[in-house]
Amino acid sequence: EVQLVESGGGLVQPGRSLRLSCAASGFTIDDYAMHWVRQTPGKGLEWVSGISWNSDSIVYVDSVQGRFTISRDNAKNSVYLQMNSLRAEDTALYYCAKDRVAVPSRKGGGFDIWGQGTMVTVSS
Amino acid sequence: IVLTQSPGTLSLSPGERATLSCRASQSVRSSYLAWYQQRPGQAPRLLVYEASNRATGIPDRFSGSGSGTDFTLTISGLEPEDFAVYYCQLYGRTFGQGTNVEIK
Numbered sequence: 001e002v003q004l005v006e007s008g009g010g011l012v013q014p015g016r017s018l019r020l021s022c023a024a025s026g027f028t029i030d031d032y033a034m035h036w037v038r039q040t041p042g043k044g045l046e047w048v049s050g051i052s053w054n055s056d057s058i059v060y061v062d063s064v065q066g067r068f069t070i071s072r073d074n075a076k077n078s079v080y081l082q083m084n085s086l087r088a089e090d091t092a093l094y095y096c097a098k099d100r101v102a103v104p105s106r107k108g109g110g111f112d113i114w115g116q117g118t119m120v121t122v123s124s
Numbered sequence: 125i126v127l128t129q130s131p132g133t134l135s136l137s138p139g140e141r142a143t144l145s146c147r148a149s150q151s152v153r154s155s156y157l158a159w160y161q162q163r164p165g166q167a168p169r170l171l172v173y174e175a176s177n178r179a180t181g182i183p184d185r186f187s188g189s190g191s192g193t194d195f196t197l198t199i200s201g202l203e204p205e206d207f208a209v210y211y212c213q214l215y216g217r218t219f220g221q222g223t224n225v226e227i228k
Contacts, residue, residue: 035216037168045160045168045211045219061217095167099216109216110158110173112180117167 002026002113004096009118012086020081020118022096027113029053033099034072034079035111038092038120048094049081050104057103064090086122093117125149127212129220135228142199144223146212151192156215159188159197162222163208171210172197199225 008020020036035050049060049070058070069082079096097111126149136142146157154175160168170179172188175195185200199206207227212220 033216044222045162045213047213047217047219050216059217097168100170100173101216105156105215105217107153107155108174109156110170110179110213111160111168111216112170114167114169 004098004113004115006094006096006115006118009094009120011121011123013124014087014122016086017082017084018086018120020083020094020096020120022079022081022115024077024079024098024113027098028074029072029077029079029098030074031102033057033102033104033106033109034070035097035099035104036070036079036081037095037097037111037114038090039095039117040092046092050099051079052104053102059104083120086120088122091120091122093119125152125214125218127214127218127220129210129212129223131223132221133224133226135226136202137228138202138204140202142197142202142206142225144197144199144210144225146190146195146197146220148193148195148214152214154191154195157188157190157195158213158216159186160211160213161206161208162211163205168211 036048098113157175159172162168
């Protein structure tokens with residue numbers, strides 16, 4: 001079965017760190033860009049970060065630039081999101097998603113496989 | 125670039141045609157426009173990429189069109205499972221705020 005499974009979410013205090021993981025199964029991520037997208041309960045989708053197939057191209061939404069770091073390990077078929085200096089506004093359900101293309105924001109892109117998400121709550 | 129979806133909520137009956145709009149704040153290339161469906165409690169699902177290409181396994185009642193600043197997702201005859209929230213996305217980054225298609 002083709003799937004992405006996120007883990008690592010939880011309750012964390014403001015200013016602390018958390019590392020999310022996304023494990024792919026049923027396919028290999030080698031040739032594709034991967035992304036993290038978040039959603040505040042009851043609200044819309046916000047793209048957070050994307051990484052190219054070879055990690056050469058990495059992009060972030062402005063609000064997490066300098067605090068979050070995306071990475072991937074193709075050998076482990078996994079993607080990660082290191083989140084530092086967390087804020088209350090980072091509270092959301094975080095989805096991992098596979099792109100149709102190898103590099104973020106390229107022609108023909110679209111996120112065709114999604115995980116079920118892992119919840120991150122930032123609160124004291 | 126900001127994506128504005130309209131209407132915010134669309135109230136229709138099963139079998140009716142749904143027309144959802146996504147407007148970009150400046151002209152964009154259609155090759156970078158995608159549409160997603162999100163049912164309650166589920167992850168989003170890719171429906172359309174490059175503005176008009178259906179993703180794998182998507183029924184042909186879903187169709188995308190448009191160019192420049194105006195893009196449309198049309199559902200030709202609503203099935204019960206189509207009542208959901210729909211998002212457009214540009215450049216694999218910016219999402220619109222969503223259109224909720226609800227049962228009238």
